[in-house]
Amino acid sequence: MILLYHSIIPNDSPADRLCVGQALTQSAFENHIRWLANHFRIVSLAEYLENFQHAKLNKHRLIALTFDDGFRVSFECVYSFLVDHSIPATIFVSTAHLEHGELLWFSYLKALCFEKQYPAITINGSTFHLNTMEQRIRVWNEIRGLAKASGDPARFSKMLARAYPLSPEVAAFYGGMTHDQLKTAGNCSLFEIGSHTVNHTLLSLLPREMQEKEIVDSKRFLSAATGKPVRYFAYPGGDYGWDTVELVKTAGFEAAFAVIPNRSVIDYQFEISRIGIYSPSLLKLQLKTIGVADLARHFGLRVG
Secondary structure: OEEEEOOEEOOOOOHHHHOOOOOEEHHHHHHHHHHHHHHOEEEOHHHHHHHHHHOOOOHHHEEEEEEEEOEHHHHHHHHHHHHHOOOOEEEEEOOOOOOOOOOOHHHHHHHHHHOOOOOEEEEOOEEEEOOOHHHHHHHHHHHHHHHHHOOOHHHHHHHHHHHOOOOHHHHHHOOEOOHHHHHHHHOOOOEEEEEOOOOOOOHHHOOHHHHHHHHHHHHHHHHHHHOOOOOEEEOHHHOOOHHHHHHHHHOOOOEEEOOOOOOOOOOHHHOEOOEEOOOOOHHHHHHHHOOHHHHHHHOOOOOO
């Protein structure tokens, strides 16, 4: 089973940074890994794929760890712990938000809603209030929908950021890995860096030539930054279509990872499923590792 984590944040982070899912505290993540290490063999993604393909071992006893997006703070929180415990992991990095870059579109929207920088924002003549937690959660869901409906979430967020800039401190918290972190990961045998496009945009919304640029440019940048080949690709938001799969193959990736495969093409190597871990609960982690998520998917439920 391949597990998918997103943001791992310090234990003393404000509660608002945890309230919309995906982010886990450092201590919650470490508890997960300790439990996993006691019940499974945690292997690199490459070893997992090799054993899965050739059925050399019982695949249900193997776990591979992946992280999407490539946040600076997440790397700070997990690096020493994983190295100290010899735990391998793959980080799928979106390159636009790396050191000195702009925030990824959803990161900016999350910060805008939950970091209390503005009491209200106005979009297309509509005012959205951000005074209470209930309002912030509702606005977060609404403006994410607006961003996706625009057809170009990255452009939507950049335009909004010009009207509502974030403080440097807040922006830094949501930013991507530094160049030194990429080099550190590239020099460590436990870590593998994979591609997650440039802007983490929804690829199925883009014309073919723009998809290709997102895929190829990120691969080229990450290879140069780490000094190693970039073998694996993860579809941002689990979103892709037939064109996307073909472009990923043509770019020279060995495998690609979804969340819930849509089987748009019969090539399992480029639509490999993963199980998202979005809660600190050990019970929920245990249920997912015994196959509850796979069972739910079998019956048509979209369990991440």
